[in-house]
Amino acid sequence: AQKVTQAQTEISVVEKEDVTLDCVYETRDTTYYLFWYKQPPSGELVFLIRRNSFDEQNEISGRYSWNFQKSTSSFNFTITASQVVDSAVYFCALSEFAVGNTPLVFGKGTRLSVIA
Amino acid sequence: DAEITQSPRHKITETGRQVTLACHQTWNHNNMFWYRQDLGHGLRLIHYSYGVQDTNKGEVSDGYSVSRSNTEDLPLTLESAASSQTSVYFCASSGTGKDEKLFFGSGTQLSVL
Numbered sequence: 001a002q003k004v005t006q007a008q009t010e011i012s013v014v015e016k017e018d019v020t021l022d023c024v025y026e027t028r029d030t031t032y033y034l035f036w037y038k039q040p041p042s043g044e045l046v047f048l049i050r051r052n053s054f055d056e057q058n059e060i061s062g063r064y065s066w067n068f069q070k071s072t073s074s075f076n077f078t079i080t081a082s083q084v085v086d087s088a089v090y091f092c093a094l095s096e097f098a099v100g101n102t103p104l105v106f107g108k109g110t111r112l113s114v115i116a
Numbered sequence: 117d118a119e120i121t122q123s124p125r126h127k128i129t130e131t132g133r134q135v136t137l138a139c140h141q142t143w144n145h146n147n148m149f150w151y152r153q154d155l156g157h158g159l160r161l162i163h164y165s166y167g168v169q170d171t172n173k174g175e176v177s178d179g180y181s182v183s184r185s186n187t188e189d190l191p192l193t194l195e196s197a198a199s200s201q202t203s204v205y206f207c208a209s210s211g212t213g214k215d216e217k218l219f220f221g222s223g224t225q226l227s228v229l
Contacts, residue, residue, distance in 0.1 A: 045206065045220040091158060103149055103174065104218060108158035
């Protein structure tokens, strides 16, 4: 069965600090997809990234970067030079691919507070 | 622009009443999902559908039902609302291509008193 663990429930950092959000997953499938979503205080869920299991290249998008390591079943998310607007709950999620994608299984989320 | 809308945004109901939450998407997506969000639990899957007349149970389906009579809508019904069903409910949809991702509605805050 698939499972996503976000061990960090809450993180608090001072503005401009770097912060890494951890995500560890479990799956028996060889083909799967990993996601990160952001939920700002307004409540909507915002897609950040989708990565398939065959692509272990790290991804960078502005201040955001993602480190995917199959050897440790981890898909960690780093925010460089954090800003107050980064304050949100961040969810990691997993979808297995069999005949079409299975529904996303989400971790419990990490609440990030960036203090000015 | 295509979108996914949920209604109502907020709902207060009493224990034992039947409640239906609406979800409508204009993406023409085959896949639709209902999740609930609770503190300490993250997002948990209630029901999902991969097309018209198709419905499937998720992790926390007890006390909920869905029906899919067209592509655009997946209403979620609480047959007899319970206080444990007080939660924020999110509807989502996705296509079936290899680069698909979930698009979420804005959520419905449901309080069962």
